[in-house]
Amino acid sequence: MSHLPSLRQLEFLVALVEEQHFGRAAEKCNVSQSALSTALKELEQNLGVHLAERTKRSVTITPLGNSLADRARHILLDTKAFVDFAAANSKFLSGDMKLGVISTVGPYLLPGIMPQLRKKFPDLRLFIKEGITHDLLAALQSGYLDAVLLALPFEIGDLVHFPLFEDGYKLAVTPQHPLANRQHVDGQDLTNTKMMLLEKGHCLQQHALSAFLPDGPVQDSSFEATSLSTLVGMVAEGLGTTLLPDVAITAGLTDNYDVCLIDVDKALPREIALVWRKSSPRGEELQHLGTFIKQAYEG
Structure with missing residues (x-):
């Protein structure tokens, strides 16, 4: 059985093809001419092919030798990229990181x-994938994502979870709504109130309703929105009411709409958390990232 060639042998082959001379190729690779020649002969024997025709004064690379040298160049470049990638990711919070985020956060x-x-960790390249919780967790478990930013409660199995902050709700109504002048409402005020909520698959839908058990609103089954901005627009048009998470309101979701926002008492907030696999080699980094996000949001 033939053995795989070493990277050093491939380097020698490429150097010989580029220099067309054993002495110059050996000098380029910082080895003796005899060492380079011996290594290439071993490569030929191992592969069962002729790579070069040798005379006392010249060397002629065979057509197959040229073709194999082209392949060797690609292998050497890929190997360098492999090593560079590992080096880039060996620093704390550096290199590529894939983060899943739910669309309501x-x-x-x-x-x-x-x-x-970016200022704190300039060598970190964060790739963001937005989606619904179920799909993002599947991508995390399969190894496609490094971590997921989501809202609890949600069944996450044995994943590590790092709590970031609690996210409450506000009731959004038009200025003409009977509750518009109230500063606070609770579940009893909203009992059997039909709420426009996000379509199935968005965990906010279930979080918002379960926050008021045993009393509270019910979902308007005639309408399901694809985004929070759609919900706000529908409320502003007088088509109903909704519950909006504080994180979106703080970010300015309702700034351009004529809606009233009312504090909701006794509603159980959802917990925003960062989760990752227990087996992740970047666990310590992700915990550090979670701490940074938590402090940045609170600050």
Whole structure:
């Protein structure tokens, strides 16, 4: 059985093809001419092919030798990229990191934090994937994502979770609504009130309703929105009421709409958290990232 060639042998082959001379190729690789020649002969024997035709004064690379040298160049470049990638990721919070975010948190939390994050960790390249909780957790478990920014309660199995902050709700109504002049409402005030909420798959839908058990609103089954901005627009048009998370309101979601926002007492807030696999080699980094996000949001 033939053995795989060493990277050093491939380097010698490329150097010989480029220099067309054993002496210059050996000098380029910082080895003796005899060492280079011996290594290439071993490569030929191992592969069962002729790479070069040798005479006392010249060397002629065979057509197959040229073709194999082209492949060797790609292998050497890929190997260098492999090593460079590892080196880039060996620093704390550096290199590539893939972060999943749910759409009711990410667009409102990350824009205010990213400039600080880039300044603090300039070597970190964060790739963001937005989606619904179920899909993001599946991507995390399969290894496609390094971590997910989500809202609890949600079944996350044995994933590590790092709590960031609690996110409450406000009732959004038109100025003409009977509750518009109230500063506070609670679950009893909203009992059987039909709420426009996000479509199925968005965990905020269930969080918002379960926050008021045993009393509270019910979902308007005739309408399901795809985004929080759609919900605000529908409320502003007088088509109903909704519950909005504080993180989105703080980020300016309702600034351009004529709606009244009312504090909701006794509603259980959702917990915004960063989760990752227990087996992740970047666990310590992710805990540090969670601490940074938590402090940046609170600050």
